[in-house]
Structure formats: structure tokens, C-alpha cells
Amino acid sequence: MILKNISVDCVLFGFQNNKLKVLLWQAEPELLENFLTSEEEYEQIKILFEKNPALGSDNYWGLIGTHLPMEEDLDGYAKKILQTTTGLDDVYLKQVKTFGSPGRVPHYRVLTVAYYSLINPDYHDLKLSPLAKSVRWFDIDDIPNVIFDVKEIINAALKKLREEAQYHPVGFHLLPEKFTLTQLQSLYEVILGEKLDTRNFRKKIQNMNLLIDTQEKQKNVAHRAAKLYTFDIDVYHKLVEEGLNFRI
Amino acid sequence: MILKNISVDCVLFGFQNNKLKVLLWQAEPELLENFLTSEEEYEQIKILFEKNPALGSDNYWGLIGTHLPMEEDLDGYAKKILQTTTGLDDVYLKQVKTFGSPGRVPHYRVLTVAYYSLINPDYHDLKLSPLAKSVRWFDIDDIPNVIFDVKEIINAALKKLREEAQYHPVGFHLLPEKFTLTQLQSLYEVILGEKLDTRNFRKKIQNMNLLIDTQEKQKNVAHRAAKLYTFDIDVYHKLVEEGLNFRI
DNA sequence: CCAAAAGTGTTGGCTATACACCCATGA
DNA sequence: TCATGGGTGTATAGCCAACACTTTTGG
Secondary structure (H helix, E strand, C coil): CEEEEEEEEEEEEEEECCEEEEEEEEECHHHHHHHCCCHHHHHHHHHHHHHCHHHHCCCCEECEEEEEECCCCHHHHHHHHHHHHHCCCCCEEEEEEEECCCCCCCCCCCEEEEEEEECCCCCCCCCCCCCEEEEEEEECCCCCCECCCHHHHHHHHHHHHHHHHHHCCHHHHHCCCCECHHHHHHHHHHHHCCCCCHHHHHHHHHHHCCEEEEEEECCCCCCCCCEEEEECHHHHHHHHHHCCCCCC | CEEEEEEEEEEEEEEECCEEEEEEEEECHHHHHHHCCCHHHHHHHHHHHHHCHHHHCCCCEECEEEEEECCCCHHHHHHHHHHHHHCCCCCEEEEEEEECCCCCCCCCCCEEEEEEEECCCCCCCCCCCCCEEEEEEEECCCCCCECCCHHHHHHHHHHHHHHHHHHCCHHHHHCCCCECHHHHHHHHHHHHCCCCCHHHHHHHHHHHCCEEEEEEECCCCCCCCCEEEEECHHHHHHHHHHCCCCCC
């Protein structure tokens, strides 16, 4: 049984071409029929679709998520949604906030428990979830038309990510296993929305002892090849424990 | 109409006798009957009470909150709950997180959207809400027996308060209009859970230009009378805007 | 040899911390 | 006059911000 007035939605962040991205989808309208258990609800859905051409349109996008099944845990279900969509098993996942204004979804009272997650684009395998018509990454500065209050939810998640990034080394979830210092810096620049000084940035990172030099270098680049690093997962966990010491 | 699977609960913090306090209540079990609209639900409630002697007991306490009415906004309803209980109109109120494990309330699936609030004990007027059998302040280090996962919710709210206090001058909501620097320091000590150096604390506070000297002093104290301060609401708002600059 | 990005140190100012004694008041 | 908490300054170490040139590589 599904809880018709509660949905769990995920804001998935990714980092590609030095840009912060968000994963959005278009859900199959037919799937909504799963929730129809009475004549009255059917009428509500019909009205919802009539009043919101956006819902059926190919030009409107939504957050990845569905209504909460009775027996599922909130955190666990958010994780399950991500697994289905990306194939990733061990993801960074945080509850952002619950949205519940009466008018946010017309003709329908739904609370949305929003999560955000950080995805490493190298490792995920974007499957079309059986619930989706299509799935796509969008640049954070170039969000398409979205249904309902999705824009507000994305903004709240982004704000949370920015806060989090100042005191926790969250950035690492978004990078490939081996990365250059320049990539790491661009990532923080794009999350924090400001330019950083290269020398100072490198000093700070080095002082944390968070990085391991892989002794490898970039190949086939038309400029001096950069060293590749991985991060030290033990130091990483220690820093996360201690919490508030990652001011960039 | 009331949403039976969603409740809004508030963790109210207060500061008295140099201790951080939490306001808890005992709800009237009879009120639960408001939610009974079917034979089946009545059975559920009966089982709930049979399996949880805590619910009827005078020895168990709960968070102030109720189920969410259909037409109410989440934030708005949390505010309304506070108004009814304390008479306060303009309160500091933040969403903490939504709790939703399937087993948290036995035999019943309820999501609880938790809020926390900071109350100035001088100004509130604890009314017994019509929903409550009793209401009482408890020392944060001496929480009584509580129903369900209330302890976990209080801990989450406390954690959020501690995080918040490091970067925002939240403490001021908990103090009377005129206060001494020693009071302010004790407040921060009790929120952060650590002793602070008096001279350094005072230096830092003075540098913020956040305080206005009222030119008044304590009266009838058996020691040198301390100066009384109020805080400068404009500077306060400016600091809140700027956000991350209130490390004590 | 040129373009493009990688990589590297020093300084001055500010901020955090550590620390101990005298003052005012009422009982 | 004593007990209680109020109130004050300085020195040191560490951290942060500002700033420009040389190196490596492929084309």
C-alpha cells in the first residue's frame, strides 16, 4: 500500500565539465494510476492533469522520486530510489527538508520529504527507471521548466549543499577516484560560487593530509600533465567525525 | 479534516537558572478520538494503548504537537501550536527533520515533522493548551521517560541548535530583554557544552557591536552589580544575513 | 616555439588562545 | 571583613589573504 499524501524526492547533484549538474526526470503519467483506488481520486487526478498541462508535457521536468510505500523507511526508500535510477549502492544522502504548503500541488495535499545526494558521474550508470519516460542532467544555472515547487526544492538542496561543503569535505563524492587538484578546486568554486586562490587552496588541502599522491599523471593533455590524487578514506572519515574543520 | 499519518511536533528550548530546558507535555488521550473515523482505526488505537502503557501513564511525556489539519501549512501550523501553548506570537522556529521509520509508533504509520524553537522564559505565559493534561519544563540533562522516539527527536533538535549556535547568534532568543554578559556566556556554555574563557568571550562579543549598554545595573545582588545590555536588533539582523561569522 | 594549464613561497595583518588579579556589593 | 561574582590587558602562535613567475607538455 502506498501513502498517497507523502512523496520522497531526491535532488541528485553531479559534477561534469567543471559544472554542477542536477538530475531530473519525466515520470510516466500512466504510473499515477497505481495510486488510484477510488472513483473520487480518479477525478482528482483528472482535474490535476487538466489544470496542469505541464504534467503531461515533454517540456516540464520533475525531481526523481515517488510516493512512499507503507512499509518503507524514509531514508531507506530514498536510497532505494537512487539505486533504481543510478545503479549506485553506496551513496551520500541527506534529508534536506519537508515541503508541505497546502497549495504546492494543485488539488492535492502532498508532503514531499526532499533528500539530496552527491553522485560521481564516472561510476553511475543512468538506467531509465521503470517509472520514467526520460532522465537527464541539467546545468544548475540552466534548470528547465519544472513542475510544482521543484525549483524551490532544488534551491533549498543547493543551499544545504553549500552550507555542508564549508564544514565537511563533501566534495569528494562528486569526483572520480583519481583527480587533479585543479579539478578539486573547480568543484569547490562551483559549489561555493566563488573563485579561490590556487596557492592558498593547495596549501590548505595539503595541510589536511587528506590526499594520497597516486604517482600517476594525466595523459594526452596539451599542457603540463597534472598529478593524480585519491583521497585517504581514513583521514576523510576522521575529518567528518570532527566536523567543523573544512573551511576552504 | 486531519491527516492521520502526519504530525507536527515542536522541541521548545528555554534557558532558566543557567540550564537549558525543554518543554514537554502529556496529551489528553481522549483527544485521539478526534482522529477516529472508522471502526478499523478505533481498533488500531485500542491496540496502541494496550501495547503501550506509557501512553496513558502520568510518568511519560511527549513533544508538543498534533496531527496536521488538511488546510494548514507546515510552518504555519508549527507556529500555531506554539502560540496556543505559550502565548508567544513572534518566535524563532526552524524545521529540524522529518522522522518516518515504519516502526517508530507501534501499529501506526506516522511521519513526524519536527521543529525546534527558542523561547524566552520571561515573556511566555505557559497556558495549558486545551489538548494537554499537563505541560512542564525539563532540564536537558534530565529528560523524563518519553513516548516513542521522542528522545531521538530531542537529540536531533539539540544537535541542530548546537550547529546553528556556532554560526548564528541564536542565543539571544533565549535571554530576557536586558541581560548581563555573564548570562550570555553561560547560555553559550550550556548550548555548546563547553567552558569559555571570560575575557576572550567578552572581547569577541564587543567586537561585533551587537550589544547596547543600557546604563542600568543589576540590583540587590550580593556582589558587584553587573551591567545590563540589550542587543542591537539591526546589527543582529545584519549578522544573521551575513550568516557565518559568529564563532564563539 | 607557442599555447595552456600546473605548480610553487613569502609576507603582513588579523585572530585565537592562554593566563591572574583587583573591584564592587550586600550580608 | 568576607564571600561572591564582575570586570579588565597583554603576549604569542597560528592562520588567512594577497600576490607573480617558472615549469611541463603536446601541437
